[in-house]
Amino acid sequence: MNILGLDEFNVIEGYDSEQYYKFVVEAKEPPTFCTKCGTTVELDENGDFVTHVFKRKDWRPRTVADLDLRGKKVVIQVNQKRFFCPYCGGDFTEYFNSVARNDKVTVRLWKRMGEESVSVKNTFKSVAEQYGISDTTVKKAFWEHVDRLYEDSVLIAPKVLGIDEVYLHEEGFERKQPFAVFTDIEKKEIIEFVQDNSKENVIRIIKSMKGYENIEAVTMDMNSGYRHAVKETIPKAFCVVDHFHVIQKANMKLNEIRAKIQSKLPEGDKKELFKCRCKITSNREKLPEEALYELDTVLEKYPKLQTAYRIKEGLRDVYKQEKKYDAYQMYHKWEESIPKDAKEMKGIQRMINRLKNEVFAYFDGNFTNAYTESINNVIKRAVRLGVGYSFEVLRAKVLFGTKATEIKKVKEMNFRRIFNSLTMQYEDVECAESYTEKYSYRVNIDRLFDELEQGEF
Ligand SMILES: [Zn+2]
Structure with missing residues (x-):
């Protein structure tokens, strides 16, 4: 093995510059x-040539980039x-x-660029800069990697399907456009991401999932037409409006009320109320005592907002119940607690009553909602980082660049690979005959240690 670990080559010379x-x-x-x-x-049979039929003529130097070594770029x-x-x-x-x-890169760098550019943590530009390669080459590596991933992937229907939407800027549209996100709620993975969230398209996506007939439940938000798409394709599955989306709706109303009051206030009061916006929508028990005191002091000044806030927290109490029956009891109490003039919150009540079966189906199973929010965050981060992504690039990044479980597997494999090579390199150093040879193994050992240090195993 040589210093580069590229078996087909002999290393003739090595330079170490700044x-x-x-x-x-x-x-x-x-x-x-x-x-x-x-x-x-x-x-x-010994692998020797029977005849040397190819006649050597001349040679030309060709320069290619390789994976970094000890934080330094490598040129071969x-x-x-x-x-x-x-x-x-x-x-x-x-x-x-x-x-x-x-292209002017080694195959392993090509592969690495493909993998790294797919991650939502990186952009084409950041990967290009890291290796001193052009954006165009990185993009080519990205598509080769993504095409392979698409070929290998089969869309398998989850037991609990989540359908969600995110609003993103899209070229040619002034307002943000809705994109539909399909998730495996139990595995906490995004399984599909599409541009068009019409009923027809949602039906098409559901039907493209292998074994979609066996989907047991579908979670969704409150005002979506997804319910109809699900009823048509998988009538046996029950629809669930999850906890997250109900409280999200209440928080949106709270924000509207706050903004309306705020717009009519003098400058100082405006700032004070604005500063409270996150505390108002936070879960009350999660706030530290000091923040709670501040919040209550401000709310005291705006009775309408204070009432709406109490109603939101009251709705959260419904979700603290474990049994469906208890939740219903708590819900009826909540309904009675809404004053007639609290128009906005009455709207939420009407919305829930229209979807009562779906909302209370939440208590029939353990449908976690924790991931809904983080999925939205992942997509939004990808969009923020790569303004100007085409939808196809964004889709690939969301589908293949966000799976936490996959990254873990790779890390495990890496650890074994690095550990094995380290053992081999140490043996090589022992047997090395010249100083140059010894040095080359040393550099390699350092590289491996660096890799070990950088990984979070
Ligand atoms: Zn020929």
Whole structure:
């Protein structure tokens, strides 16, 4: 094994400059086939050439980028030879397994760029800058990686399906447009993300899921037409309006009331009320005592907002019940507690009553809602980072760049790979004959330790 871990090459020289490492390499073995006509030369049972049919002509240096080494960029100069082929009478250049055929990068860097550019944490630009490669090359690596992921993925129907929507800016539209997000509620994964959230399209997506007939429940928000799509395609599944969406609606109303009052206030009071906006929509028991005192003092000044706030917290009490029966009891008490003039909150009550079965179905099973919010956050972060993403890029990032479970698996594999190579490198250092050879193994060991340090295993 050489310092780079690229078995087909011999490292002839190595330079260590301030900014980067440079290695000069050449192929260990002569070529076994002509890249022009495809003729393969014969080998005997020992792997030796029966005849050396390709005649060496000249060579040219070719520079490619590789994975970073100890935080420094790596440049490899491959001395690529040209050969004459007696079969087609033409000249051809050597083929390398570890170098991308048409780009100035190694295959492993190409793969790494594909994986990294898919993550919602990175942009094309950030990956390009990290490796000193053009955006265009990163984009090509991204699509090759994504195409492979799409090929390997089958949309399997979850037991509990979540249908949600996010509003995002889309080219050509002044207002934000709704996108439908489909999730596996139990596995906490986004399984599909589409541009058009019409009933027809939602039906099409549900039907494209393998085993969709077995979906047991579908969670959704309050004012969606998704319910009708579900009733038509999977009539046996029950629809659930989850906790998160009910409270979200109440909080939206609270915000409206607050904004309306705020707009009519003098500057100082305006600021004070605005500063409270997050406390108002937070769960009361989560606020520290000091914040609670501040909030109550401000609310005291605005009775209408104070009443609406109490109604929101009262609705949350319904969700503190474990049994459906108790929840119903609590709900009726809540209904009675709403004063006639609390128009906005009466609206919420009407909305819940229209969807009573769906809202109280929440108490029939344990339908977690914790993920709904984080899914929205993941998508929004991807959008913020990559303004100007096409929908197709965003979709791939959301589908393949957000799965926490997958990343864990890769980490585990990495750890084993690094550990095994480390053991091997240590043996190599022991056996190394020259100082240069020893040094090259040392650098490799450092690289592996760096990788170990950077990973959160
Ligand atoms: Zn040929």
